[in-house]
Each structure stands twice: as C-alpha cells, then as structure tokens.
Amino acid sequence: MKRLMLGNEAVAAGAYEAGVRLASAYPGTPSTEITESIVKYQEIYVEWSPNEKVALEVAIGASIAGARAICSMKHVGLNVAADPLFTVSYTGVNGGLVIMVADDPGMHSSQNEQDSRMYALASKIPMLEPSNSQECKDYVKSAFEISERFDCPVIVRLTTRIAHSQSIVETADRGNHELKPYVKDAGKYVMMPAMARKRHVEVEKRMAALKDFAHETSLNTIQWGTTDVGVITSGISYQYAQEAFGDVSYLKLGMVHPLPYKMIEDFASKVGTLYVIEELESLFEDQIKKLGIKVIGKDKLPVIGEYSASLLKEKLLGIEQNKTYEIDNESPGRPPVMCPGCPHRGTFHVLKKLKLMVTGDIGCYTLAALPPADAMDTCVCMGASVGMAHGMQKVRGEEFGKKTVAVLGDSTFIHSGITGLIDVVYNKGCSTIIILDNSITGMTGHQNNPTTGLTIRNEPTKQVNLELLAKAVGVDRVRIADPFELKEFEKIVREEVEADEPSVIIAQRPCALLKGVKYEGPLRINEDCRMCRSCLRIGCPAIVDKGDKIEINNALCVGCKLCTQMCSFNAIVKAGDKNE
Amino acid sequence: MSDLNIMIVGVGGQGTLMASRLLGNVAMQLGYDVKVSEVHGMSQRGGSVVTYVKMGKKIYSPIIEKGEADIILAFEKLEALRWIDYLKQGGALILNDQQIDPMPVITGKAIYPESIIERFEDGGIRLFKVNGLQIAEECGNTKAVNVVLIGLLAATTSIDRDIWEKAMEQVIPQKVIEVNRKAFDKGYLLS
Ligand SMILES: Cc1ncc(C[n+]2csc(CCOP(=O)(O)OP(=O)(O)O)c2C)c(N)n1
Numbered sequence: 001m002k003r004l005m006l007g008n009e010a011v012a013a014g015a016y017e018a019g020v021r022l023a024s025a026y027p028g029t030p031s032t033e034i035t036e037s038i039v040k041y042q043e044i045y046v047e048w049s050p051n052e053k054v055a056l057e058v059a060i061g062a063s064i065a066g067a068r069a070i071c072s073m074k075h076v077g078l079n080v081a082a083d084p085l086f087t088v089s090y091t092g093v094n095g096g097l098v099i100m101v102a103d104d105p106g107m108h109s110s111q112n113e114q115d116s117r118m119y120a121l122a123s124k125i126p127m128l129e130p131s132n133s134q135e136c137k138d139y140v141k142s143a144f145e146i147s148e149r150f151d152c153p154v155i156v157r158l159t160t161r162i163a164h165s166q167s168i169v170e171t172a173d174r175g176n177h178e179l180k181p182y183v184k185d186a187g188k189y190v191m192m193p194a195m196a197r198k199r200h201v202e203v204e205k206r207m208a209a210l211k212d213f214a215h216e217t218s219l220n221t222i223q224w225g226t227t228d229v230g231v232i233t234s235g236i237s238y239q240y241a242q243e244a245f246g247d248v249s250y251l252k253l254g255m256v257h258p259l260p261y262k263m264i265e266d267f268a269s270k271v272g273t274l275y276v277i278e279e280l281e282s283l284f285e286d287q288i289k290k291l292g293i294k295v296i297g298k299d300k301l302p303v304i305g306e307y308s309a310s311l312l313k314e315k316l317l318g319i320e321q322n323k324t325y326e327i328d329n330e331s332p333g334r335p336p337v338m339c340p341g342c343p344h345r346g347t348f349h350v351l352k353k354l355k356l357m358v359t360g361d362i363g364c365y366t367l368a369a370l371p372p373a374d375a376m377d378t379c380v381c382m383g384a385s386v387g388m389a390h391g392m393q394k395v396r397g398e399e400f401g402k403k404t405v406a407v408l409g410d411s412t413f414i415h416s417g418i419t420g421l422i423d424v425v426y427n428k429g430c431s432t433i434i435i436l437d438n439s440i441t442g443m444t445g446h447q448n449n450p451t452t453g454l455t456i457r458n459e460p461t462k463q464v465n466l467e468l469l470a471k472a473v474g475v476d477r478v479r480i481a482d483p484f485e486l487k488e489f490e491k492i493v494r495e496e497v498e499a500d501e502p503s504v505i506i507a508q509r510p511c512a513l514l515k516g517v518k519y520e521g522p523l524r525i526n527e528d529c530r531m532c533r534s535c536l537r538i539g540c541p542a543i544v545d546k547g548d549k550i551e552i553n554n555a556l557c558v559g560c561k562l563c564t565q566m567c568s569f570n571a572i573v574k575a576g577d578k579n580e
Numbered sequence: 581m582s583d584l585n586i587m588i589v590g591v592g593g594q595g596t597l598m599a600s601r602l603l604g605n606v607a608m609q610l611g612y613d614v615k616v617s618e619v620h621g622m623s624q625r626g627g628s629v630v631t632y633v634k635m636g637k638k639i640y641s642p643i644i645e646k647g648e649a650d651i652i653l654a655f656e657k658l659e660a661l662r663w664i665d666y667l668k669q670g671g672a673l674i675l676n677d678q679q680i681d682p683m684p685v686i687t688g689k690a691i692y693p694e695s696i697i698e699r700f701e702d703g704g705i706r707l708f709k710v711n712g713l714q715i716a717e718e719c720g721n722t723k724a725v726n727v728v729l730i731g732l733l734a735a736t737t738s739i740d741r742d743i744w745e746k747a748m749e750q751v752i753p754q755k756v757i758e759v760n761r762k763a764f765d766k767g768y769l770l771s
Pocket of ligand 1: 026027028029052076077080103111362363364365382397408409410411412413436438441443444451
C-alpha cells in the first residue's frame with residue numbers, strides 16, 4: 001500500500017517489517033515520532049527509557065538475547081549513550097541492532113548542531129543515511145541485515161528535513177524474524193581487557209570487510225547524467241543537489257561510513273568538476289581529499305546551518321535568488337512562549353522577583369530565559385543545572401549559593417539530574433534544586449516518564465516518588481509547593497535558599513495542556529481595573545496591553561487565575577459571570 | 581500539471597496540520613509525487629509555524645524557497661507578511677484576516693506592523709482575503725477556519741472538486757465532517 005509518511009513513521013514501518021521485537025528510546029526532536037509510531041504496532045515491545053544511555057543498554061540486551069532491536073534518540077542523545085555505543089562496537093550483536101539518530105542542522109529545536117557521522121567514524125560502526133521516507137523504511141531493513149551479517153550495530157542517521165518531511169512510502173507485511181538462540185560467550189560479551197583486546201582485532205577486520213561491502217551494496221549508487229559535473233552527496237543534500245544541478249552525474253552515498261574509496265576514485269576519474277555536498281562537517285571531503293582527488297566543497301559551502309537548493313545554486317553556480325515582491329516586511333519575531341496556564345509561569349515569576357541566579361536546564365521552562373520572564377542564567381545540557389549550581393557555589397561561596405537555584409523538569413531530573421543531586425549531598429554543597437513537576441515530558445510533546453505513573457502505552461505502572469527519592473539520597477529539606485500559590489511559593493523559596501544544606505523544592509502542578517486538566521474557563525478584566533499593569537508582569541500571552549486598557553484574550557485564556565493574584569483591585573473576574 | 585508549491589503559515593496551535601494533510605491527500609489521489617514538510621518541537625508553543633507542500637511529477641527538496649510558492653495560505657496577517665518573500669511572481673496569497681499579537685508586541689517591545697493588507701494590495705499581490713473565524717463560527721465550529729481557507733484555495737486551483745471532497749472524507753474525523761463540509765463550501769464560493 002502507498003501512503004504519505006513522515007521519515008520517522010517510515011522508520012517505524014521499517015522496524016515493523018524487519019521483525020523488530022524491542023524498541024527503546026528517550027524522546028528528543030526530531031526523533032520522537034519514530035517511537036511514537038512504533039507504539040501502533042502491538043507486536044513490538046516499546047518503551048520510553050529514562051535516558052538514552054539506558055535506552056541503548058536495553059536494546060543491546062535485547063540484541064544479545066537474540067532479538068532484533070531498535071533504539072532512537074536525537075543527536076545530543078548519542079552523547080549520553082556514547083559509553084555503551086563505543087563498546088557495543090566491540091561486542092557486536094546477536095539479533096540485529098539498529099541505532100536511530102536524528103541530527104538537527106540549523107538547530108530548529110536543539111542546543112547545538114553536532115554531526116553524528118563523527119560518531120560512526122569514532123566508534124567504528126557503519127552508518128546509513130536515507131534521503132526520503134521510502135529510503136527511511138528500506139534502509140532500516142538493510143541496516144538489520146548488515147548488523148547481523150557483519151556482527152555489529154548499525155547507526156541510521158536522519159536530519160530534521162528527512163525525519164519531519166512526509167513523502168510516499170510503499171509498505172509491506174511484517175517479516176518473520178525468529179529469536180536467535182542465546183549462547184553464553186564471555187569472550188564476546190564480557191569486555192574486560194583480555195577479551196576486549198581480541199575483540200578490537202575483530203572490529204578492524206569487520207571495518208575492512210565493510211569497506212568491501214560498501215562497493216557491492218546498492219545503498220551506494222551512481223546515477224549517470226552529463227559528465228562535465230559530478231556530485232558526491234548523501235541524505236537531504238542529495239535532494240537539494242538534484243534540484244540545483246539537474247541532470248549531472250551523482251554518486252549518492254546511502255552508506256556514509258565506511259566510504260567506498262575505489263568507487264569514489266572511479267567516479268572522480270569520469271567526471272569533470274567534482275563537488276562534494278554535505279551539510280555540517282567535511283567528513284566526506286576530508287576522506288576524498290586524502291585520496292588525492294580535487295573537489296569543490298567546504299571552500300564554498302558553510303559548515304554552519306542547513307543547506308538548501310538555492311544556497312547551492314548561489315554558492316556553487318553563482319545563480320541569484322528568485323525575484324520576490326518588493327514589500328516592506330520588517331516583522332517582529334514570534335518566539336515560542338509558555339502557554340496560558342503553564343505552571344512554570346508561577347515559578348519563574350517568583351525567581352525573577354527574588355532576583356536569584358538561576359542555573360537552568362532543557363525543557364519548556366527554558367523559555368523562561370527569554371523576555372518577559374528573563375529568569376534563567378544558564379542552559380547547557382539535560383541535567384546540567386544541578387551540577388552547575390553546585391560548582392558555582394563551591395567557588396563563589398555560600399553567600400552566592402544562597403542567591404542561586406537550579407531549576408529542571410521532572411523528565412530532565414530523572415534523565416540526569418538525580419546524579420547531580422547526589423553529588424551536591426555527597427560533597428556537602430548547599431544548593432537549592434527546584435524540580436518542575438508538571439506530570440509530563442512537555443517540550444517534546446507529552447511523553448510519559450517514570451514520574452507520571454504511566455508507560456508509553458498508557459498502562460499504569462509504579463510512579464517514582466520524587467520526595468522520597470530526594471530524601472533517600474540524603475536531602476533532609478524537601479518541600480512540595482504549588483507554583484500557582486505565589487505567596488506561599490515565594491516564602492518556601494526564600495526559606496530554602498537561606499538554608500545551609502541542600503534542599504529540594506518540588507513545584508507540583510500539571511501541564512495545562514494535559515487532558516485531565518480543566519480550569520474554569522476564560523477570565524476578563526472589569527471596570528475596577530486601575531491600569532497598574534501588575535497582571536502583565538507574569539507574561540501571559542492571553543493578557544494584552546491595548547494602551548488605554550488591558551484585555552484578556554478570550555480564545556487564549558484557560559482561566560488558571562494566576563493573574564488574579566497579581567491584581568490588587570479584584571478587577572479580573574470570570575468572563576460571563578453575571579454578578580461581577 | 582506543472583509543480584504546485586503551497587506554503588502554509590500561521591501560529592502554533594492554529595490547525596495548520598490538518599490543512600497540510602488535506603493537501604497531501606489531494607496530491608496522492610492525483611497520482612503526483614508529493615512532499616510535505618513541517619518543523620515540530622519548539623514551534624508548537626505559540627511560535628511562528630510554516631509547512632511546505634510540494635506536488636508535481638517528481639519532487640526533490642521538500643522545502644519551498646524565496647519566490648517559489650504558487651500559493652501562500654496564511655492563517656494570520658503578521659505571518660503572511662513575514663513569509664511574503666516566498667511568494668512567486670503572480671502567485672496567490674490566501675489570507676485569513678486575523679491578528680494574533682506575538683509576545684514582543686504584548687510586552688510593548690515591538691509594534692504590530694500597520695496596514696499589512698494595504699501593503700499587499702499596493703504591492704500588486706493577488707490577494708484573497710477572508711474572515712475565516714467568522715465564517716467558521718457561522719458553520720458551527722471556530723476550529724473549521726483551516727477548512728474554510730482550504731475551500732478558497734481549492735477554488736483557485738484547477739483541481740476537480742470531487743477530489744477535495746474525497747480528501748475531506750479520508751482525513752477529517754466523521755463526527756465533525758458535516759461542519760467542515762459547510763466550511764469548505766463557504767470558502768469555495770468566496771473566490
Ligand atoms: C540528551 C537530550 N535528550 C533529549 C533532549 C530533548 N529534550 C529537550 S527537553 C526534554 C524534556 C523536557 O521535559 P521535562 O524536563 O519534564 O520539562 P517540561 O518540558 O515538561 O517542562 C527533552 C526530552 C535533549 N535536549 N537532550
């Protein structure tokens with residue numbers, strides 16, 4: 001059957017057709033829909049793991065136990081999973097093991113634009129890169145075959161434009177992949193020095209075999225056109241190149257590591273000008289230049305940001321941009337904002353009011369770094385808020401520490417904040433950590449996590465008790481507070497930052513977009529308003545300053561009533577109330 | 581048919597996704613190659629959102645670039661202005677006459693650009709302006725703005741009406757199909 005599918009959905013279909021039995025992941029844009037789509041297949045065991053390292057370890061276990069397994073994450077997730085990654089390269093697999101990683105050139109929703117191909121090189125693991133949804137599905141199936149044939153994990157790399165574009169896919173039935181027998185084999189699966197030394201030899205042999213394979217496989221193809229120009233490319237760049245160059249000759253690399261050197265030399269010898277087109281790092285180009293081949297590439301093209309057909313036309317062919325209408329279109333930006341009713345709004349209002357130094361973290365709450373909240377000083381990677389607050393306190397002293405809080409979400413705390421907290425306690429810090437418990441992984445679109453009490457399939461499960469967890473690692477001061485009770489919340493924060501020991505505040509209030517969360521409906525501002533503009537200070541997108549009056553947008557307001565606490569004149573009332 | 585490039589622009593949460601799914605379905609029925617591209621994640625939180633729909637004999641890049649859009653379907657005025665450079669010479673701008681203030685305007689750090697519609701008219705743009713919210717409300721559901729706009733878009737193309745009807749049947753949930761049929765009809769008749 002032919003269907004329009006996201007690259008991510010097509011990956012899920014490929015996993016299904018390949019007979020995958022286990023899928024593990026930690027969410028992250030642009031990879032999240034892979035696992036959300038796998039949920040539709042009842043035959044596959046699927047889970048959100050607490051972080052990418054655990055996700056990969058789960059998949060490695062499944063593979064060694066004889067099943068085909070797939071593990072998905074965004075590019076920075078592979079940093080977290082890098083430890084098992086480098087060593088599973090040595091152990092190899094039993095059932096096929098495929099690692100999906102989604103890069104984000106241009107940083108549509110990421111904190112950096114690292115190029116995951118570097119990991120394939122560094123860990124000596126083969127990597128495939130599809131260029132549309134059909135290839136997403138086909139390559140995942142090929143990846144499982146390669147994994148089992150060469151006894152190694154295989155990484156399949158996507159980029160945002162592949163993961164989040166829909167194109168036509170022909171689907172098929174699920175193939176039958178029996179569980180392979182599990183055979184105890186310490187020489188292969190216990191990586192102590194003596195065994196690992198032997199396995200490293202196997203890794204090198206495998207890479208040599210894969211280099212030969214790179215020449216046989218139909219993943220790498222030459223598409224002959226006119227031969228005055230040749231283009232070596234992969235993934236989305238292949239699409240941009242075809243649009244920019246038209247009917248020239250292409251060497252399309254479906255397998256981006258290891259590269260088919262002989263094929264490249266042969267191609268280069270048959271074309272005139274040779275272009276190498278790859279987004280981000282100059283991975284192909286560096287290798288091709290080492291072969292003594294002259295190419296045009298990063299001398300003309302950026303290592304920063306996304307490519308496009310028009311960028312290639314402009315930089316490589318000197319073709320100017322299309323004509324556009326001449327209209328003055330200076331426009332104010334429309335940055336994403338915390339939603340009306342967002343529980344984080346209360347927390348950051350208080351932190352700003354108290355003028356605290358805030359080491360922040362990654363989630364919806366990172367939006368607090370932008371105006372109007374302006375209440376976050378740092379954001380590096382998931383979980384970093386806690387360790388950073390501790391480090392700052394250690395060098396700047398306790399007084400500074402008392403003006404500092406670390407802030408992170410529930411999912412982020414479980415992902416990698418808990419280890420930071422243990423450090424604070426163990427090394428006698430006195431940081432205050434605020435866990436924003438909104439009962440969901442919000443930023444990536446509402447995934448369950450160990451604190452929500454539900455699995456990825458919405459089945460009830462044990463729920464991590466954050467209060468007991470903090471106490472168990474040695475935090476004596478653990479407070480639970482409602483960020484929408486502004487006065488009480490402020491009092492608690494004041495007390496805890498003052499304390500000479502570590503403290504944890506669990507700010508509890510569910511995300512306003514969760515199904516079960518119902519407020520009473522829109523508010524409005526009545527004639528008692530004195531235009532003091534206090535309500536505007538919470539930075540709610542539903543409250544609008546019209547110059548001569550303040551208005552609440554009826555379509556946006558959910559009625560969370562946070563703003564009513566800002567008003568000294570009781571001028572904010574329920575819209576439609578008769579006796580207001 | 582020569583390639584048809586449609587850009588859908590709006591504010592996160594305005595229902596642009598349904599519009600792109602309808603267009604994708606239409607392209608499939610016509611037997612065209614098609615690519616639909618959107619960026620998820622951060623943009624859902626009330627930010628500026630853009631979706632590209634490209635259909636034709638063979639589609640390579642999923643992205644529409646400056647001066648390439650045959651049609652821009654704009655759910656909000658400021659967003660229409662922001663992306664107007666993407667309209668091809670002679671292309672059509674279908675504009676939902678609605679204003680949603682972005683945060684910099686709400687906080688007084690920026691002003692909402694004035695006389696946006698006049699700028700389009702003076703610039704010689706083929707403009708189809710519609711009060712989608714009001715029409716959708718008349719049809720019985722304010723959420724049907726997207727289908728009002730699709731109705732109008734449908735009328736500006738040469739694609740057979742039956743195909744749109746069938747797309748709606750396949751994409752829109754049964755319980756709201758009647759409201760959406762009405763919304764489509766009203767949009768279609770506006771052109
Ligand atoms: C290593 C890594 N994995 C995944 C992500 C993607 N990501 C960004 S924020 C986030 C989760 C945020 O959830 P939570 O901490 O509960 O905060 P909320 O968004 O709900 O406020 C994820 C998964 C990332 N940035 N880095």
